[in-house]
Amino acid sequence: MKRIDPRSGVAFTMRRGATLTVSDPQGQQVSDLVAYNRDDVREVISNGRTFDYEETIHLGWGNRLWSNRSNPMLTITNDTAQCHDFLLTPCSEQTFRHFYPDKPLHRGCFGNLVEALEPYGIGSDDIPTAFNIFMNVPVDGESGLLAVKPPISKAGDKIQLRAEMDLIIGLTACSAYDSNGGSFKPIDYSVSEIV
């Protein structure tokens, strides 16, 4: 396993058929994931297309994450946490100003993804709503109100996703206060050989 330090991010490629494992080594930490077609980075994960085809906002074991061009990009093949979010965008300077005006400014997962993805020719306007692994965002079906709660993931919880095409992945250890219960922790990940 490789480690993503607290409040940082990485980017890497993975081949179709390989499996990405993301684990929460200490528990209650969030990891924002974005994915692009390695051969054409204008194809990107889309929460709207995923909600359309999977017919749920709770993505877990067996669900697929779809692209803006209606192609499956990743299939969730294992999921011990069973609580993730695909509604909210990566935290950023602007969200820190909005939600934490009394806290030190930070570029957030958004800034970390921008830096990590820049070598792949991916710019800030190309960053979509992320698949927020282990993020706990309950939604009240009646009122529509949502809230960012501490994750329910425990130390060692993990999710595994199989690539359905050659991909560029951006992945973070989240920088925001609310999404990780007020502390900043690392995230571990690995990419399997193709079986």
Added chain:
Amino acid sequence: MKRIDPRSGVAFTMRRGATLTVSDPQGQQVSDLVAYNRDDVREVISNGRTFDYEETIHLGWGNRLWSNRSNPMLTITNDTAQCHDFLLTPCSEQTFRHFYPDKPLHRGCFGNLVEALEPYGIGSDDIPTAFNIFMNVPVDGESGLLAVKPPISKAGDKIQLRAEMDLIIGLTACSAYDSNGGSFKPIDYSVSEIV
């Protein structure tokens, strides 16, 4: 008022401070809305940023629709229907193949938006999850499951949105079967002078 014919779409510009009125002349019809910064079309409405800042998935009177760059683009200043969706993407050839394999293929709101927005230099990969006016997508907060139900809008229901920057708007009369209760109807709209 101008009319958008059933299963078609339009695009137009509006200035900061102007108000867009979208009305459902016959009731139970959906209109997909997308918005771009007129001076830089890489700035676009974002459901994720909107859910972040408005802290709800039910957008209505008083809520703002935010851009991917964390700027307010539109403010909802009137809303007689009180039921809209910002989770799902515009219907397209691919969604027709997926959801209506026995029905004639149609390019859907997505294809209509692509054609209408092409003169503004906006391409198919630039079309985000739309703000789906009058669309009725209940979400079960426990399971996360969603469903596309017939709209609850009645003939004459309307929504009004004030532009918070100079905008390019794409707007449709929806082409899908489920979102409009199985029939295809027009949508009316107008843009006010700036007051």
